[in-house]
Amino acid sequence: MSGDDILDVRDLKVSFAVRRAGRKYRVQAVDGVSLALAEGEVLGIVGESGCGKTTVGRAIVGLVQANGGSIRFKGVDAMGAGRAGRRAMHLNVRMVFQDPYASLNPRRTIGDSVAEAGDINGIFRDRAERSAMVAETLAAVGLNPSFAARYPYELSGGQRQRAGIARAILPTPSIVIADEPVSALDVSVQAQVLNLMMDLREQLRLSMLFISHDLGVIGQISDRVVVMYMGRIVERGRTRTVLDHPLHPYTRSLIAAIPLPDPSKRILGAIETSEPPSLFKRPSGCAYAARCPLASERCLIDVPELRSTGTDERALACHNV
Ligand SMILES: Nc1ncnc2c1ncn2[C@@H]1O[C@H](COP(=O)(O)OP(=O)(O)O)[C@@H](O)[C@H]1O
Numbered sequence: 241m242s243g244d245d246i247l248d249v250r251d252l253k254v255s256f257a258v259r260r261a262g263r264k265y266r267v268q269a270v271d272g273v274s275l276a277l278a279e280g281e282v283l284g285i286v287g288e289s290g291c292g293k294t295t296v297g298r299a300i301v302g303l304v305q306a307n308g309g310s311i312r313f314k315g316v317d318a319m320g321a322g323r324a325g326r327r328a329m330h331l332n333v334r335m336v337f338q339d340p341y342a343s344l345n346p347r348r349t350i351g352d353s354v355a356e357a358g359d360i361n362g363i364f365r366d367r368a369e370r371s372a373m374v375a376e377t378l379a380a381v382g383l384n385p386s387f388a389a390r391y392p393y394e395l396s397g398g399q400r401q402r403a404g405i406a407r408a409i410l411p412t413p414s415i416v417i418a419d420e421p422v423s424a425l426d427v428s429v430q431a432q433v434l435n436l437m438m439d440l441r442e443q444l445r446l447s448m449l450f451i452s453h454d455l456g457v458i459g460q461i462s463d464r465v466v467v468m469y470m471g472r473i474v475e476r477g478r479t480r481t482v483l484d485h486p487l488h489p490y491t492r493s494l495i496a497a498i499p500l501p502d503p504s505k506r507i508l509g510a511i512e513t514s515e516p517p518s519l520f521k522r523p524s525g526c527a528y529a530a531r532c533p534l535a536s537e538r539c540l541i542d543v544p545e546l547r548s549t550g551t552d553e554r555a556l557a558c559h560n561v
């Protein structure tokens with residue numbers, strides 16, 4: 241959280257009203273997440289399905305409302321911002337989704353989808369400039385400019401995700417929030433799209449929040465990583481350090497779950513051998529205790545706070561490491 245941070249999220253909380261068996265509940269999907277993104281940095285958010293990764297991303301771009309905490313973009317309060325502030329935020333912080341169908345309207349051409357943010361914000365002087373900028377953006381993501389006239393169904397999965405990325409970088413934002421951008425793609429295409437994102441990061445000097453359930457993918461692209469479990473951060477640090485020396489038992493179990501080339505060498509982690517947690521019955525102590533090999537009595541009572549380990553931007557929320 242230095243002066244260079246372009247995005248500073250503190251103690252973010254997001255809850256949802258849900259119905260279950262005829263009763264209404266409020267579940268706390270994100271429960272006090274703090275993270276900062278430095279200019280040009282890629283920060284990974286990792287954790288298994290349902291831990292709140294997408295909700296963090298959606299809260300930052302204003303797609304869901306937070307019920308606590310603060311979000312500052314370039315030092316300006318984004319949650320309390322007026323219309324002008326929100327508009328600047330919308331152009332500067334853009335999302336890439338797992339399923340490009342979520343961002344590409346099936347009834348609009350790729351060109352119209354890619355131009356949409358520019359259209360809404362009146363950035364094109366005339367049709368010619370609009371076409372030229374769309375063509376340039378398509379070329380930047382490795383698509384032939386003729387794709388502007390096509391429809392999403394005419395594209396392969398990888399091409400569609402390239403179009404989804406094109407849509408997020410016209411006009412060039414400061415931050416891209418990529419939510420599982422390669423998870424729906426064939427393995428052979430995943431690497432190409434990851435490479436494209438790394439190239440764009442360099443060329444456009446993007447800062448990125450890169451969300452994935454796959455620590456292997458996070459390891460390839462992010463500088464730092466936060467590990468989420470049930471709406472909270474349990475470990476944070478430089479990606480290399482966290483991957484080489486995971487501290488939290490949950491992080492260790494995620495690393496054990498990274499697919500190895502030789503499946504017989506694979507050790508099943510706790511996350512694959514036990515029940516996933518439910519937000520309907522959040523435990524009173526550490527949310528991971530029920531699955532944790534190190535759990536002690538204290539873990540069932542006290543919620544461990546995320547505390548710095550004193551070295552290398554590392555932080556950990558565990559009583560027993
Ligand atoms: N719009 C919503 N309404 C109700 N519950 C939601 C909504 N969006 C997400 N949730 C719940 O919040 C939790 C976190 O979801 P999400 O952020 O999508 O997790 P992740 O992206 O890590 O898989 C899940 O339990 C999910 O069911």
Ligand SMILES: [Mg+2]
Nearest residue numbers: 293294295420
């Ligand atoms: Mg998600």
